[in-house]
Amino acid sequence: MLKEIEIQNFRCFEQIKISGFERVNLIGGKNNAGKTALLEAILLTVAPQFRTLTMLRDFRNESSKSLPAMRNRGWNTLFGVAEENKFIVIFRKEDNNNPYQLEISLNSSLNLNQVLTGEGAEKIIDYLSRDDSRFSGLTIKLTRNGQELATSSSIAGSPGPIIANSISTTEGLPIIPSFLRISGKELTEAYDRARLDDKDSEVLKAFQVLDSSIESVESFSIGEPTLYLRRKGEKRLPLSLFGDAINRVAEIILKLVNNEYKILLIDEIENGIHHTSQPEFWRVLFRLAVELDTQIFATTHSLEMLQAFAKVGLEQNQECSSAYFELARKRKTGQIIGIRRDLETLNYALEHKKGVRGE
Numbered sequence: 001m002l003k004e005i006e007i008q009n010f011r012c013f014e015q016i017k018i019s020g021f022e023r024v025n026l027i028g029g030k031n032n033a034g035k036t037a038l039l040e041a042i043l044l045t046v047a048p049q050f051r052t053l054t055m056l057r058d059f060r061n062e063s064s065k066s067l068p069a070m071r072n073r074g075w076n077t078l079f080g081v082a083e084e085n086k087f088i089v090i091f092r093k094e095d096n097n098n099p100y101q102l103e104i105s106l107n108s109s110l111n112l113n114q115v116l117t118g119e120g121a122e123k124i125i126d127y128l129s130r131d132d133s134r135f136s137g138l139t140i141k142l143t144r145n146g147q148e149l150a151t152s153s154s155i156a157g158s159p160g161p162i163i164a165n166s167i168s169t170t171e172g173l174p175i176i177p178s179f180l181r182i183s184g185k186e187l188t189e190a191y192d193r194a195r196l197d198d199k200d201s202e203v204l205k206a207f208q209v210l211d212s213s214i215e216s217v218e219s220f221s222i223g224e225p226t227l228y229l230r231r232k233g234e235k236r237l238p239l240s241l242f243g244d245a246i247n248r249v250a251e252i253i254l255k256l257v258n259n260e261y262k263i264l265l266i267d268e269i270e271n272g273i274h275h276t277s278q279p280e281f282w283r284v285l286f287r288l289a290v291e292l293d294t295q296i297f298a299t300t301h302s303l304e305m306l307q308a309f310a311k312v313g314l315e316q317n318q319e320c321s322s323a324y325f326e327l328a329r330k331r332k333t334g335q336i337i338g339i340r341r342d343l344e345t346l347n348y349a350l351e352h353k354k355g356v357r358g359e
Helices: 035-046 050-059 066-073 121-130 184-196 201-210 244-257 278-291 303-313 343-351
Strands: 002-010 013-019 024-029 087-094 099-107 136-144 147-157 160-164 214-220 226-231 263-266 295-299 322-329 336-341
Touching: 002 035, 013 035, 013 336, 024 035, 024 278, 024 303, 035 050, 035 087, 035 099, 035 263, 035 295, 050 136, 184 201, 184 214, 184 226, 184 244, 201 214, 201 244, 201 278, 244 263, 244 278, 278 295, 278 303, 303 322, 303 343, 322 343, 336 343
Parallel strands: 024 295, 024 322, 263 295
Antiparallel strands: 002 013, 002 087, 087 099, 099 136, 136 147, 147 160, 214 226, 322 336
């Protein structure tokens, strides 16, 4: 389980170190305080590969066309100081004290013969060598105790990004962005995977938090694979007709029960969930985090979601450890810092109306 992270020169972080993560972690702060960037940094230590970076660009609506168009500036948005030969460094420490170090380097002096190998490499190298402008080279390297575990590289030339030495794909990555929704087909396939593992009942329980009249969930593949819900005394209806909250909860629960990474990252967890349902929804997440041995990191802007989080975390029978982290900028330097609050401190601040979201 992740206990500490230190980030250098990534996105809005010049340098930040945050310690004391628990089983369930909620992250708050003002706009542009780095909440989403923190989730992205954690994800990169879990899936250190080029395709993860391209997916993060998509989440932020950054056009991939900028890579061939800008060549040696196409990845600048990742770097706090986007200069040639600068590094992003992310240190990750787990509860077993195993330290991981992730380095992301940007430069145009990569040895093409070392980076590009395999079928078709010679043609690509010949094309890039004849190109009339510089290319953008990006290398991702993960080490543990000084031993290299994985390396992934990419070169952006006129044809677009060319991936080399990629270690895996982004399918099933454990992150849920704030606004992007997966398709009904993908949700149905995820539900069927959960059903094979006898975990589909968790989806129904989560739906009943939002609507107690829902009594069944079924998947059908007549045409496009679709999930259907049935309320008491009513006919089946497709999931898409039940509103954004049901679809959002479906994605969160299915990501959680199908998760192979033992970590789940949720951006703006409050989206679509009515405040009256939030405490019970947290109870579901706290219970599943323990049962599935999975660590949860979520961001929020919502005061009501914070209040529900503190309330559930302090319940006497609560077995799941949790903490709140506030991201804020120092007034003099503008540097972002992370402030850990245990739930007693958070609850006191909420009850006395003290600022806990970067105010």
